[in-house]
């Protein structure tokens with residue numbers, strides 16, 4: 001009996017039950033049958049949740065790139081591994097075969113070694129979505145260097161703090177990056193960042209935009225000439241299962257980002273397994289995840305998950321609105337994409353545009369469409385289902401985190417019946433529980449609580465780089481013995497999970513605990529409202545009161561703002577209760593968002609409190625300019 005593929009609902013339950021009763025046998029069998037190892041493990045898992053100490057596949061030896069590339073060469077050498085779709089639709093698409101990927105990675109790995117990078121060294125990768133980004137990541141993994149990819153939209157100060165936190169020895173960047181009709185001066189940002197990074201010895205620079213950049217003698221080297229001279233073969237480093245694979249920074253509730261550390265074997269096993277099942281991957285598929293590789297979604301589902309399965313994965317350099325709002329759909333049509341994986345924020349922004357953009361392309365190649373990053377609201381779900389999936393493609397609403405490494409709760413398409421706005425059921429191996437305020441597990445269905453995971457899973461982060469105490473405090477102390485996700489969830493009558501949002505987004509108004517998410521949902525139902533964010537601010541009598549930041553749709557009849565404020569509050573009052581009425585409503589043209597579409601409530605909270613000092617690094621936002629607008633118009 002193999003557990004790698006779930007074919008029907010009965011099998012899902014069978015695998016799930018096995019994974020709970022005998023997790024070691026379950027994961028051991030998957031690991032044994034689907035990967036190549038230099039040496040097997042002594043123990044499948046060893047853990048102490050209280051100490052936040054987890055090890056998978058203890059003492060096994062492996063190299064993830066042998067599994068991503070080498071083992072496919074005999075059967076699939078000429079198969080396309082990566083389709084590179086450039087920002088400019090008139091620039092030629094590049095099809096990189098597995099053979100080609102092998103030699104590119106081998107050359108890059110040899111260059112890294114020649115430039116003094118050894119196993120365990122940290123390499124910062126600050127590149128646009130170009131093939132060299134994928135190749136650089138895999139080359140690090142090849143030689144055992146720890147990659148730390150920084151999203152190439154982050155500012156110099158964000159780059160400086162991330163490089164210094166993990167003491168990178170090298171930076172790989174490019175002269176610039178294309179983004180729609182703009183170019184971004186990546187090398188200039190790196191030069192500024194490196195003024196305060198004493199550990200960086202070398203900078204390798206990819207030529208992409210051909211803009212003039214300054215090259216520092218003895219530090220900066222053009223990458224292409226080095227690659228040209230490199231040998232296209234490389235012996236992979238033998239890695240321990242628990243050797244670090246990468247660090248990826250994620251924002252915390254305080255300003256300092258957390259360097260989540262992922263290790264080798266567990267991450268490999270579970271990203272491969274989840275990719276296979278959640279996207280129902282078959283051999284001739286073309287998989288497209290629109291995230292940036294700078295986020296965990298890109299790490300796990302543009303690169304590692306697909307390549308581990310010998311899939312064809314699309315690497316898209318551009319943005320959804322360039323040259324027009326049809327770009328995503330044009331790319332699906334052009335490459336006959338079979339699985340499309342994107343974020344609700346992208347869906348909503350494209351749903352706002354004319355349906356003609358999506359209707360004019362042939363999307364019949366699609367089999368499965370996915371969503372990730374935040375709760376998908378009912379309206380967006382239906383638009384996605386009707387216009388993109390044409391009611392024929394199951395929507396996989398995938399819940400997971402940078403910390404979890406791979407998808408945790410999601411429908412398995414063609415197996416789990418979907419339900420709008422529900423991430424549905426845990427994948428085999430995942431044991432979610434809902435907890436109440438008294439730290440008791442809530443049993444049964446039709447309940448809400450804080451979402452925890454009560455047993456370790458292979459791809460979980462092992463620590464925060466350099467700060468294990470913070471890792472323990474953040475994830476393993478609120479509910480002893482369990483991993484606390486920070487999210488709230490409800491479990492419906494059949495056991496399906498719906499993630500309702502961060503539980504830290506709770507405000508206590510006159511002694512009542514009010515989750516901001518349901519209030520936002522109610523407000524968003526008002527026909528004039530496009531989007532809203534609610535935060536608390538101190539109030540003399542109530543303790544806290546609610547402050548709403550609201551984006552309006554372009555609807556003429558709702559021009560009277562005072563009236564609208566009243567109407568919105570009446571709406572809240574009738575949907576949730578008078579206690580949830582907002583004390584202040586500010587109409588805004590946008591909300592501060594992270595690049596993956598998450599509202600930065602930390603900033604809104606500060607504005608609502610009237611504290612305009614130290615917003616943290618706002619340059620990491622999608623729309624940093626909005627902060628001043630909101631601040632200037634504060635009520």
Ligand code: 7RM
Nearest residue numbers: 372373374375397398399400401402487499
């Ligand atoms: C993959 C990713 C993690 C946080 C997580 C949630 C939210 C992600 C969903 C979701 C509802 C989903 N990693 N989140 N997916 N909420 N439904 N399907 O996004 O580290 O950047 O964010 O994102 O709050 O805790 S992340």
